[in-house]
Amino acid sequence: MSEELRQPNLRRLIEEAIKLELNMAKIYLSFSRRFAGDANFWGQIATEEGNHAALLKIGEQYFLDDGIFPSELVDTSLESLMSANSELECILGQEGGTPPSRAFAFNFALRFEESAGEIHFQHAMQNAEHPSEAIKILQSLNEADKDHANRIRGYMHQNGIAETR
Numbered sequence: 001m002s003e004e005l006r007q008p009n010l011r012r013l014i015e016e017a018i019k020l021e022l023n024m025a026k027i028y029l030s031f032s033r034r035f036a037g038d039a040n041f042w043g044q045i046a047t048e049e050g051n052h053a054a055l056l057k058i059g060e061q062y063f064l065d066d067g068i069f070p071s072e073l074v075d076t077s078l079e080s081l082m083s084a085n086s087e088l089e090c091i092l093g094q095e096g097g098t099p100p101s102r103a104f105a106f107n108f109a110l111r112f113e114e115s116a117g118e119i120h121f122q123h124a125m126q127n128a129e130h131p132s133e134a135i136k137i138l139q140s141l142n143e144a145d146k147d148h149a150n151r152i153r154g155y156m157h158q159n160g161i162a163e164t165r
Contacts (some may be wrong), residue, residue, distance in 0.1 A: 014056055065111050106163075
């Protein structure tokens with residue numbers, strides 16, 4: 001772990017990453033209420049985002065003070081995480097306004113799932129070549145929650161929702 005990711009800075013990154021996961025869960029729950037035909041899909045992904053937040057909290061609680069928190073779980077850019085959270089909170093704050101279209105919801109989710117904050121978590125959970133014991137424990141807890149971006153893209157394709165970039 002690099003020196004700049006020691007305790008206070010890493011703790012702040014973890015807290016912002018937890019906030020990102022919880023905000024994603026809130027967005028997906030919002031989508032599950034708005035789009036009845038997709039409610040099960042969004043509800044499942046919302047639950048998994050909540051699970052990701054819980055895993056980060058477990059890692060923070062049990063591994064951070066011992067200096068073995070797997071820093072590859074979180075984006076190393078606090079600004080990037082804060083910006084993503086700000087955008088999510090803005091969308092959540094507009095819930096009473098004009099609801100987004102179904103296509104917007106899916107494309108928004110896909111963009112966020114492929115953003116730096118989410119990618120770090122997914123890569124650590126799936127692709128660690130020589131995982132630490134901490135990563136192995138968290139990977140086993142995360143076993144069922146795999147690759148949201150690919151699942152969202154697959155669901156979009158199955159349901160004729162165009163991907164926009």
